Amino acid sequence: MLVLGIETSCDETSAAVFNDGTLISNIVYSQSEHRRYGGVVPELASRAHIRRIVPVVDEAISEAGVSLSDIELIGATVGPGLVGSLLVGLTFAKTLCFALDIPFVGVNHIEAHIFSSLVYEDVSTPALALVVSGGHTELHFIPEFGVYRLLGKTRDDAAGECLDKTSKFLGLGYPGGPVVDRIAKEGDPDRFSFPRAMLESGDLDFSFSGIKTSVIEFFTSCGEDFVRSNLPDILAGIQEAVVDSLVEKLKQAYKIYPVSDIIVVGGVAANSRLREKLARFSEAEGVRMHIPPVSLCTDNAAMVARLAIFLFERNGSSPLSLSAVPRLDLAQKGD
Ligand SMILES: Nc1ncnc2c1ncn2[C@@H]1O[C@H](COP(=O)(O)OP(=O)(O)OP(=O)(O)O)[C@@H](O)[C@H]1O
Ligand SMILES: [Mg+2]
Structure with missing residues (x-):
């Protein structure tokens, strides 16, 4: 199964492709726009995602040696993160799923970080x-x-x-x-x-x-x-x-x-x-x-795709009505 992951929760625009459980491309564009401000400026982040999302997804697809019409599942981050940034990747992913008539899976960014440990090994x-x-x-x-x-x-x-x-x-x-x-x-x-x-x-x-x-x-x-x-x-x-x-x-x-x-x-x-x-x-x-290797510690779409595969196998797809959730806990104490 060919799976595309998309991550835009903060200041990294990233897309990755898995083929039958193996990572075959992972493109991460780290926004440099924020350096002079000493922290992430949300409005600049969402604008930069809008500029980068198409080239980043294109590069991930071409580096994987596949074409967009081969993709069978897309996973994207729903939250937590900056609402404007989340909306860019999420809307892009859902639109692609609708156009290609393939399933969509929304993922929690913190659970995706946990799944970065499963990209190259079993736990x-x-x-x-x-x-x-x-x-x-x-x-x-x-x-x-x-x-x-x-x-x-x-x-x-x-x-x-x-x-x-x-x-x-x-x-x-x-x-x-x-x-x-x-x-x-x-x-x-x-x-x-x-x-x-x-x-x-x-x-x-x-x-x-x-x-x-x-x-x-x-x-x-x-x-x-x-x-x-x-x-x-x-x-x-x-x-x-x-x-x-x-x-x-x-x-x-x-x-x-x-x-x-x-x-x-x-x-x-x-x-x-x-x-x-x-x-x-x-x-x-x-x-x-x-x-995980250093490249998978900071934000990346490989971990998003890896989690999307797990969630799709377990629960099936998410509805296209799913929206961004800027504050989203993985678990509350006592859960
Ligand atoms: N070598 C390093 N040593 C210590 N900290 C590092 C190193 N490399 C990156 N970081 C820190 O990692 C953080 C970025 O990590 P990450 O991309 O996972 O966070 P985020 O996505 O912004 O936040 P969250 O995942 O909580 O939403 C920054 O605070 C950065 O300073
Ligand atoms: Mg993060």
Whole structure:
């Protein structure tokens, strides 16, 4: 079965093609329009999606060596995300399905991130999933795919948002995660210490806004020149605080749910220090750690197509009346 996935929830326009369960193309256009603003400007994002959606879908189809009329199913992101951005991909996908008379499947973006771990490998359930992205930091217990129990989530900023805001504050550009990752490689993570919040909270929630506040205080007390000349050590310290908070909560969840498989997905899963510490955890505990390749950590349509295949096999198609849902939870605590 030839399946086309379309993703436009935020600032990536992406299209991917699967052939009988194998990914054969995945085109991601990352919008550069937002860099000068230090964050995503929703109106610019939807306009950029409108400009890019046709060339991106065309490229995915041609790289796959197929033609549009061969496509048998299309999946697109319904939410969560920016409403204008979501509407571009969703309307495009539904219109194509109507014109080609093929089924359509709407998908949840966070569940799609979880399914990025299934693009190249199998994952056994029950499993734990840590979703760490620009807008979400969530821990889920997954008794089987399609069923998600929210164990904990951030009470304020997401991990990626914390790195993005820190980077913006220090004038290092957007998105901040990759910049921090690159510069921190040259630094000493133990020279400056930043807070690891809520490790003793007795639940599996996270908090990252304290790191941002302490960076601002540090900057004010040490001065700009000191920060500039010690940037690698400072960023390594900030990154270490974020990574330690994530790994520590994951370890706490693993104590309660000693599963064989753990999934770590979302843009922050691209972080080299996090990957290093997760590899150590996996080795120490003998647990299988599923982290997608870096190209599938940030937003992409491969994960959307992979989830659409699963949902279509399980539930059939979605109605073409399905509309964008900007705020869409995967699961509420206690579900
Ligand atoms: N190497 C890296 N290290 C740390 N963070 C990273 C790295 N690469 C990307 N990120 C972060 O990942 C985030 C983007 O991830 P993603 O595309 O999954 O988020 P989003 O789609 O904007 O949000 P959501 O998925 O929650 O709706 C940004 O915050 C970015 O800074
Ligand atoms: Mg995302």
